[in-house]
Amino acid sequence: MTSLITVVQPPATPNTTYTPFLTYLHLHQAELQMAQQENHRLNLELQEAKGRQEEQGAQAQRLKDKVAQMKDTLGQAQQRVAELEPLREQLRGAQELAASSQQKAALLGEELASAAGARDRTMAELHRSRLEVAGVNGRLAELSLHLKEEKSQWSKERAGLLQSVEAEKDKILKLSAEILRLEKAVQEEKTQNQVFKTELAREKDSSLVQLSESKRELTELRSALRVLQKEKEQLQEEKQELLEYMRKLEARLEKVADEKWSEGAATEDEEAAAGLSCPAALTDSEDESPEDMRRPPYGLCERGDSGSSPAGPRETSTLVVISQPAPIAPQLSGCAEDSSSDSEAEDEKSVLMAAVQSGGEEANLLLPELGSAFYDMASTIFRGAQIALHPLSPAPFPSPTTRSRGEGRGKRDFII
Template identity: 40%
Template sequence: MEKLWKVKFRNVGRGYFPQSRVECHYSLSAQHAWANCDWIGLFKVGWSSLRDYHTFVWALAPANYTEGTNVNCCVHFQASYLPRPGQDEYQFVYVDGTGEVCARSAQFSFCAPKPLDELVTLEQERDGDEEGGDILLVVPRAELLQSRLEECLRERAEFLQAREEEERRLKSEQEVREGAEQTWEKARDGLESQVTDLKEKLRQNTEELQSLEDKLQKGQSSLEAVTTERDSLLAERAQSQQRIRELEDDIKALRQRGLETESEVEKMKERVKKMSMQRRDEEEEKKSLQTETEAALGEQRCLRGRLDSSTRSVEALRAELSDMAAQRDHAQAELHQARLQAAQLTLQLADAGLALREGRASWAQDREALRNGAEMDRERVQKLSREVQRKEEWLQEERTEREKVEAELGKERDRNRVQLGEVRRELQDLRASLREVHKEKERNLLEKQHLMEYIRQLEQRLETVADAKWSEAALNASSRPSSPFISSEDENPEALQTSHPSGKLVTYTLCSPPEPEMLLFPGDVQSQRQVVISQPGPVSSPRQPEDDTLPHSSESEGEEQEVGHSGSQSCEEETALLLPDHRSTIFSELADSPLW
């Protein structure tokens, strides 16, 4: 099982150039406790002790580093302390202050680039009018990398412009969204105020309905009280009518008894008259009959007692009759008052029934109106709730779209960082290749100086040979003036030149001197020659891809501009130095030099 390191090395390549500094990228995890005495050593593969390091640097951390967080760091190994190129494998080792190994990197080696490795062969198609196939172009790898770098920078500028446009678009969308949110907030506040007003109206209507129900209950209770009072009054009225009937019956009985007593009094009067007549007769007879008088006196006394008693009874009956008449008058007055009260109660009952009917009708209308208002308020509240739900769904969709756009921007930012890291690595390779190109340029300058010296020597030799030939030709002309060969030479000086086979391939190197035939006979300059340059493939140093890359700093941008400027200036010189045309230089100097 692979050990879990607390520190992780990133972007470790398979090969480095010892002529340039080496960047070491690493990440500190949250489990690692960084200290000032932590260091990173360059060890040869197969080391057994921490003292076997080739060189080391102190492990640095950012200024805002806090313990317990993940952070990316970078250190530099200077070129003067790096090992020489070779087949040995090396690796980075992170060691903390206690001497514990916290991480090991992948293995890599140091190799020196070859001069011809910096050349790249390209094929370019010819125009349709020309005959033949494609053209084989030999281009310096620095120029190719420079063009690729320019394309990458152009793409980076386009990406940055697109990013700025996207940010502006997002900003405008955010402003529009904020305006929409503000309008929605205002609309929601208005709707909430309307809802509160409707709730207040509903509460007031409910209170009014409750008060109307209370009034209705009070009216019903008062109606019940009036009904009970009416029933009691009707019962009292029935009782009073019954009493009146009884009193009328009593009055009738009393009248009957009065009539009877009057008839009895009349009878008694008649009897008294008869008795008085009898008394007279008896007095008359008294005189005649004394015995009968005494009897009559006794009988008279009895009759007088009976008359007194009857008189007293008549007076009692008269008093009772007057009392009965008074009672009858009082009963008639009470009956009249009861009739008036019953009529008033009937009118009040009719008014109360009418008011009750009107109250019921108005209450039914108010209840229907309140019910309709409550239904409308309920529908309005439902509409408002649906509108609020739609607004919330719209806001949720806007949030999801915003999160998607932010995720896409994050991915685009990561891709840009990865591309910038690749461009930076290519820039590092380009710097190393440019250093090699500068060295090759110096070597070519030295070769050119040697070649110029060799050309001067050849010129001197040519001058001496030409002087000797012209002197010999002058001597021959003076000795044999009629020679046809001399005349032919004067007429056609090119006959002295030797022909060179045109179909032969001439191979040469940068350091090999030109042949004397090429220098002595300029007539073959116009003949076409084929040049074959054997070139091995370029050595690439692939790197391990990592997700975390450092951002492109301003220092690297300045170095890119400097490298691009120097590369564009030295491109033509390098091409001229790598493929020099010795014949054209020699022939131009021979053409400029005088033959006499």
């Protein structure tokens, strides 16, 4: 607001009486000009203050709007935190499932210890599944720890934000930017949690598939083991039956050998008596001991000389005689003899001898489980029995081709 002041001009003629008045007038004019300038400056400052006041009012309104927006954001964040609780429950359930799967894997490891044939492969698969379960447990622990850290950090930041809103309203823009950053981080964490859940489900499915494969292989191994055990028991029973039959056959052959030996001894005694009646045909060396008339013992594994023939009565002492043979199965106590049916035993012996004499073909058909071992033993027994029954006749020997066929079939059929 300006005031107009009229200044009275003094007369043109100078006068000494008006000099102080003029001086005062000039001073007053200068003060008026300074007052006008100050008034103008104050008016400008007042206008600027009004503009700043309006701007501050608008800024305060914006701050109020941003505070309301931040409150809404905080409510949404709290809602998101409440939504994270089911995820934690799901993580706990996944941990329990992982623990149960680990226990099942341990039980499977104890059961797989009995399967010797496939132990290495199943143990490797079980170790790999345990490592995968341990990795899943480690990931779950890391996720839960990271979630707790994020929650504590978020609570701290929330308290800081509330204090900043109450104390310093000029930092609301920076805090809003920080909240936006946190929202983005929470969104990224949700995305990562979703990815981790997908990976966990995939790994869980793969572990379940591996466990089912391990169970299936274990079942197959158990069934194969049962079959092998049954076959082994059956072979043991057949072996016991064959050994029993061999003991019976050995006892019968020993009995026949004893009879033939007694007959041979009687014949030698008769020949010795005939030789004593003719002393001119005897030498001094032949009269030293009557035991020289006896034949030397003959083992079951020796062969008779088919090309030699007796040259005289005294040369019969060099013929092979079956002595008491050693038992074929000394580890079995007792020799069971079947004396109830002699005719049936003779039939069985004749059938077996005929089978051995025919080259081992029929023996292998009758006893496919023993193969070459039984063929060699039966051939030796048959040769000894034939030499004992017919000392002068050549003992038949199987051809190499027949023997090789018998040994091949025996190796293929005989399993202990």
